[in-house]
Amino acid sequence: MTPERAPTVSQLLAFYLEAGVDCALADAPVNRLADPDLTPVASEAAPPRPVRTAAPPPAARAEPAQAPEAAILSAREAARTAPTLEALRALLEDFDGCALRSTATRLVFSDGNPQARIMFVGEAPGREEDLEGLPFVGRSGKLLDRMIAAIGLDRGSAYIANVIPWRPPGNRTPTPQETQICLPFIQRQIELVNPDVLVTLGNPSTQTLLSTREGIMKTRGRWLDYDTGTRVIRALATFHPAYLLRSPSYKRLAWQDLRAIAKALAPGASSSS
Ligand code: URA
Numbered sequence: 001m002t003p004e005r006a007p008t009v010s011q012l013l014a015f016y017l018e019a020g021v022d023c024a025l026a027d028a029p030v031n032r033l034a035d036p037d038l039t040p041v042a043s044e045a046a047p048p049r050p051v052r053t054a055a056p057p058p059a060a061r062a063e064p065a066q067a068p069e070a071a072i073l074s075a076r077e078a079a080r081t082a083p084t085l086e087a088l089r090a091l092l093e094d095f096d097g098c099a100l101r102s103t104a105t106r107l108v109f110s111d112g113n114p115q116a117r118i119m120f121v122g123e124a125p126g127r128e129e130d131l132e133g134l135p136f137v138g139r140s141g142k143l144l145d146r147m148i149a150a151i152g153l154d155r156g157s158a159y160i161a162n163v164i165p166w167r168p169p170g171n172r173t174p175t176p177q178e179t180q181i182c183l184p185f186i187q188r189q190i191e192l193v194n195p196d197v198l199v200t201l202g203n204p205s206t207q208t209l210l211s212t213r214e215g216i217m218k219t220r221g222r223w224l225d226y227d228t229g230t231r232v233i234r235a236l237a238t239f240h241p242a243y244l245l246r247s248p249s250y251k252r253l254a255w256q257d258l259r260a261i262a263k264a265l266a267p268g269a270s271s272s273s
Contacts, residue, residue, distance in 0.1 A: 064099040068177040071097030072184075079184035085114050085192050088185065092165055098181045100174070104166035106133045110189070112159040117265060119195040120144065121186065122240065123204040124164035126171050135160050136241075143241035144201070147254065151262040159193050161186060163208050179208055191228040197264055198226050198233050202240025210235055216243075221257045223264075236261060 064071055074097055082088035089109045095101065108125040111134045120136075128138035136144045148158050164174045164182045174182075186209070190198060200206040203216045210224050219237040226235040238257035239250050263269060 063102075064181075065096040068181065071181045072177075075181050076184040079188040082188055082192070085110070085189065088188055088192065092185055095185075098166065098178055100164065100166035100168055100178055103169045105130045108133055108135050108162065108165050108167070110159060110161040111135050111137075112155045113157055114159060114193055116153075116157055116159040116193070117196040118153065118157075118199065118261070119159045119161070119190060119193050119197070120148070120199045120201055121190070121205050121209060122160075122162045122201045124162050124171075124174055125167040127167065130167035135162050140240070140242040140245060143245060147241065147258060150255070150258050151265070159195065161189055163205050174204075179204075183208060187228070190226070190233070191230065194228070194231065195233060197261060198235040199261060200235065200237045202243060205240075206237040210237065216240075220253065221260065223260075234264060236264075 066074065075095065078091050078095060079088065082091050089107070092109065093107055101107070104125075108129045122136060122144075125135060126138050126140075129135055129141070135141070144160070145155070148154060163186050164178060165185065168174050168178070190209075198209070200209050206216060206219050207213060210219065210226065212219055212224075216237060216239060220239060221236070224235045224237070226233045236257060239254050244251050244254055
C-alpha cells in the first residue's frame with residue numbers, strides 16, 4: 001500500500017483556520033493525551049506509568065482559577081461593589097474567574113460616552129476588537145456606526161459594550177458558564193451608565209439581558225423593561241449587525257427598530273410606546 005503523503009505546512013494551517021483555530025495558546029504544543037488527569041485507569045496487566053511531576057505552564061491551559069459556581073458568586077460580589085465605571089473596568093482587568101481572559105489579547109470594556117442616553121450591547125468581541133481593545137471596530141462595527149448615525153448619533157453620544165468582555169478563542173460561542181460569570185459585570189455596567197434606552201444586538205445579548213428564551217425574530221422591535229434593581233430602563237432588541245451583513249434583507253426591519261428608538265429618544269417622548 002502506498003503511504004499517504006504528509007500534509008504540507010500550508011495545508012495544515014488551512015485546516016486549522018477552517019477549524020476555527022487562529023491563535024496559539026503557548027509556544028510549545030501540549031500533549032493532552034499525556035495529561036495525568038485524562039489518563040484512563042490502567043489495566044492490571046499494564047506496567048505502571050511514570051509519574052509526571054512538572055506542572056504544565058499556566059498559559060498552556062485555558063482554565064479559570066475558580067470553579068464556575070464560585071466564579072459566578074465572586075463576579076456578583078465584585079461587580080456589586082464597583083462604585084464607578086473605572087472601578088468596574090479595573091475589577092474586570094484583575095478578575096481571574098473567567099478562562100476567556102487568559103486566551104484573549106486584552107479586555108474589551110466599552111466605547112463611547114458614559115453619559116449617553118442610549119446603550120448598545122453586543123455578544124462578545126471578535127478579532128479586531130480583541131486587538132484594539134474596543135467593541136465593534138470590525139466590519140460589523142462599521143455597520144453599527146451607520147445604524148447609530150441613522151438615528152442622528154455617533155460614538156460620542158452613544159455607549160457600546162458587550163455581554164462578554166473577552167474574545168472567545170476563534171470567535172466560538174461563549175459557553176453558558178462564561179456568560180453567567182460575565183453577566184454581573186455587564187449588569188453593573190448598565191446600572192452605572194443608566195441609559196434611557198438599552199438596545200440589545202442579536203439573540204445572545206437579548207436572551208441574556210432581557211431574560212427571554214424567544215428568538216430575535218419575535219423579540220426584535222418590541223419594547224421591554226430592563227430592571228436594574230434601582231430603575232426600569234426601556235429596552236429594545238434588534239438584529240446584530242453581523243447578521244445584517246449576512247442577511248441584508250432584514251435591514252428593512254432593523255430600520256423600523258431604529259426609527260422606534262429615535263422616536264423614544266426625541267424630546268418630549270413619553271416613557272412608554
Ligand atoms: N460582535 C459583537 O457582538 N461585539 C463586538 O464587539 C464585535 C462583534
